[in-house]
Amino acid sequence: xxxxxxxxxxxxxxxxxxxxxxxxxxxxxxxxxxxxxxxxxxxxxxxxxxxxxxxxxxxxxxxxxxxxxxxxxxxxxxxxxxxxxxxxxxxxxxxxxxxxxxxxxxxxxxxxxxxxxxxxxxxxxxxxxxxxxxxxxxxxxxxxxxxxxxxxxxxxxxxxxxxxxxxxxxxxxxxxxxxxxxxxxxxxxxxxxxxxxxxxxxxxxxxxxxxxxxxxxxxxxxxxxxxxxxxxxxxxxxxxxxxxxxxxxxxxxxxxxxxxxxxxxxxxxxxxxxxxxxxxxxxxxxxxxxxxxxxxxxxxxxxxxxxxxxxxxxxxx
Numbered sequence: 011x012x013x014x015x016x017x018x019x020x021x022x023x024x025x026x027x028x029x030x031x032x033x034x035x036x037x038x039x040x041x042x043x044x045x046x047x048x049x050x051x052x053x054x055x056x057x058x059x060x061x062x063x064x065x066x067x068x069x070x071x072x073x074x075x076x077x078x079x080x081x082x083x084x085x086x087x088x089x090x091x092x093x094x095x096x097x098x099x100x101x102x103x104x105x106x107x108x109x110x111x112x113x114x115x116x117x118x119x120x121x122x123x124x125x126x127x128x129x130x131x132x133x134x135x136x137x138x139x140x141x142x143x144x145x146x147x148x149x150x151x152x153x154x155x156x157x158x159x160x161x162x163x164x165x166x167x168x169x170x171x172x173x174x175x176x177x178x179x180x181x182x183x184x185x186x187x188x189x190x191x192x193x194x195x196x197x198x199x200x201x202x203x204x205x206x207x208x209x210x211x212x213x214x215x216x217x218x219x220x221x222x223x224x225x226x227x228x229x230x231x232x233x234x235x236x237x238x239x240x241x242x243x244x245x246x247x248x249x250x251x252x253x254x255x256x257x258x259x260x261x262x263x264x265x266x267x268x269x270x271x272x273x274x275x276x277x278x279x280x281x282x283x284x285x286x287x288x289x290x291x292x293x294x295x296x297x298x299x300x301x302x303x304x305x306x307x308x309x310x311x312x313x314x315x316x317x318x319x320x321x322x323x324x325x326x327x
Contacts, residue, residue, distance in 0.1 A: 017074040019061040023084045026059065033067035039089050052091050052122050060088035060119075065100045065131075072101040079108045079115035079143070090121040094129045096154075102131065106147065107138040108169075115140065119147045128156040135163040141196060143169035150177045153184035155209065161188045168194040174201040178216075180240070182209030188216045193304065195223035201230040207240035207270065217245040221304055222255040233262040236270035248278035249307055251300065 018036055020027045026038050042049050042062030049062065061075055077088060094100055108115055117139075125131050139145055151159055165172065172194075178186055192199060205214045220228050234242040248257035263272040281303050289299035 035064040057089035137165035139169035148175040180212040212240040239269035244274040
């Protein structure tokens, strides 16, 4: 979790604190709604809480936002708007989390991000919740001509109930590289991810990795729509660790242009006995071996290295 003291926007329960940064306008969403007429078309209704970030020039340092539940039975309903102006390059770290377990919080977050012509935004978004929390998060990404977004979203500690919805719209020559990883234990997870390739030579990549431990139900549905001569790829991977859990991974490709190219990969499986036996022969317990494989599966690399030996962390089908 990023340091709250170093954040540009911090919301603790329902109270916001802002630290301004050069070349950026940072406001609460209600204040932005009142100040900027043009912002109103991007909010579904008048916001009650949340952040507004308008990036006008390229940034040397990343922007940091933290939306935190720190008290019992808090209910958050945030509406966030991020706008990156033409040709700008920027980076953001976003955290949505509960400070500790057993807070029984409710979080509903809606974020719309607009990246204008030839601009680039890198986003690292972390979720970390208590086991009794209920969370619904939706993101809408608008990429204008030549825009780029690199989004990494991780849920390292899933709540009791989690709903993630993502809608991505790509114009001509826009590029989206989107990755989501979820580690769930005694949770119910629903994830919906739609990417619309609306411009010629747009390129969209969506990767989803989920792990179901005990008493967990995960349902993911990823769709890629090609409305122009564009390129898209879906990658859905699941790792099932318990017989009282389930994973449903559904990739869909909808091609409406003969010059478009859409591909997908999908797999749901277990950790191979060969990998577990090898790790245990190196002195690890079964739980330690499973944790190590989980770390590799959720990470950027597809290999685990122990000493001079490289073993695969991919699921065994």
